[in-house]
Amino acid sequence: MPDSDPSTTAARAEPDFGSVVMNAHSPREPGIGTVIESSRCTRAKATGFVRHVAIDVSQTKLAGAFRAGQSFGVIPDGAGADGKPHKVRLYSIASPSQGEDGAGNVLATTVKRTIDEHWNDHRLFYGMASNWLCDLQIGDQVRVTGPVGKRFLLPTDQAGHRYLFLATGTGIAPFRGMVMELLAANHSADITLIVGVPYATELMYDEQLRALEAKHSGFRYLTAISRHEQDDGGGPMYLDGRLSRHADAFRELLADQRTLVYLCGLAGMEIGVYLRLAELVGPDGLTGYLHAADGDLGDLGQWDAATIRKQVRPGPRLMAEVY
Ligand SMILES: Cc1cc2nc3c(=O)[nH]c(=O)nc-3n(C[C@H](O)[C@H](O)[C@H](O)COP(=O)(O)OP(=O)(O)OC[C@H]3O[C@@H](n4cnc5c(N)ncnc54)[C@H](O)[C@@H]3O)c2cc1C
Known part of the structure; x- marks a missing residue:
């Protein structure tokens, strides 16, 4: 397991995403x-x-x-x-x-x-x-x-980070590319991907991802099936349920200042994920991932969907793309 010495990287700061091209073609000139x-x-x-x-x-x-x-x-x-x-x-x-x-x-x-x-x-x-x-x-x-897209990107220092990718539905798309890129550059990149879908038949790129997991010991591919039992036992669960199921491992991953969390998929998914992050890392650990629109995250125990929508924003080590 990699060490979690915060001095190894500019931990709490926003990662450097490098230069990015935007709108090389506009809708007027596709x-x-x-x-x-x-x-x-x-x-x-x-x-x-x-x-x-x-x-x-x-x-x-x-x-x-x-x-x-x-x-x-x-x-x-x-x-x-x-x-x-x-x-x-x-x-x-x-x-x-x-x-x-x-x-x-x-x-x-x-x-x-x-x-x-x-x-x-x-x-x-x-x-x-x-x-x-x-x-x-x-x-x-x-x-x-x-x-x-200027921020939902891999950092320039790819090897200096650990990655937690959280996808629902077609939110898997950017992670397919990111996982392929990270593993091509570094055989043992530390990546956990959790995919949430209603039925196992809806898993996308499942074979490709399982093959990558078999080949790369640092890559963990987990699924959360919301409308039937899990392959590894356990009842139906949403993506955030998978975080709770392996709470100890995720607590360790999230406490590491090098960890970057990305989430992509259906609007609304962030609510369950944010609640779970708050539970797993507590108020101090949360600052790298989430911050409040008005500077005060309030009592995490009192968070509900409305508070989260209004108050909670991605922090420097959390990248969210929901649609
Ligand atoms: C940053 C970003 C990335 C995205 N990435 C992906 C991706 O990788 N894959 C993907 O599949 N999609 C993705 N989307 C969504 C995609 O852009 C389209 O919104 C989606 O494909 C639907 O477009 P459409 O033209 O088929 O539907 P549209 O013809 O635009 O219809 C959808 C609209 O119709 C209305 N509508 C929906 N259901 C009904 C209904 N039952 N009755 C009446 N009206 C209804 C709603 O207003 C809805 O917005 C992404 C969106 C964003 C913003």
Whole structure:
């Protein structure tokens, strides 16, 4: 286990994320990428449809310009019922900074088809961009923008940190890229990834992540299945339940000043995670991860969803991207 001497790094300070390119292509001047792969990344019988879509951006200004953790924009072809062109939608880059091809010319994302009954008339509701993107065939062109994102990034001193990645649903996307990047640079990088999904069939990149875990002793891949029992015993649990289940190990990890926590996924997930962080590290340890909008985190025992939304913000060692 690595030592936890705070003097080894500028512990409580915000990590240096290095330089980052933003909006090499704006929505007014998108680049044109080409789809080179589209494959299902959930198992058969999953309740939703999620695709891994890889796009060749070599003819755009995104080539070599994006970093793991950033997002890029997609502008679907055509126009809405009102005749106006479709607006840009953001998708997390699921690739390492070196891209799928190792040269920054191909980026991938993890797209979930938005499908529901319409709120108003219960007719089938198809999200515009997600279904358009998932329908694209190999060789089809796609208008791309970005990259965007200045803080949800790996630090420049990658080897100087330990990592706790927390994902729900397609929030796995940036972590796939980050895990690949960290392990390629350092065989024994210290990474814990926890993925929360409703059913095991919805786990994305599960085989790839299990293979990486088998190969790299410093990489731990844990799942939290909310609607049935866990593989390793225990009842249904949300992602934060997994933190409690291994409380001693997470207390040690979180107390280490080198640890960086990242969370990505559905808006609302941060509430359970923040409550659990507070329980695990207590008021003193919490300052690196969370701070209060008005400077006072108050009585942690009294936190509820409304207080957290209003009062609690990511601190220097916590990066959050929820949508
Ligand atoms: C930084 C960032 C990163 C993201 N990364 C990813 C990613 O990696 N993968 C991913 O899949 N998504 C990601 N998203 C979400 C993505 O941008 C889109 O919002 C999502 O794909 C839905 O877009 P859409 O065009 O398909 O749906 P839209 O056509 O935009 O429809 C969704 C909208 O329709 C409305 N709506 C929803 N349900 C109903 C209903 N039942 N009846 C009526 N109206 C309804 C809501 O207002 C909702 O906002 C990310 C978003 C952000 C901000």
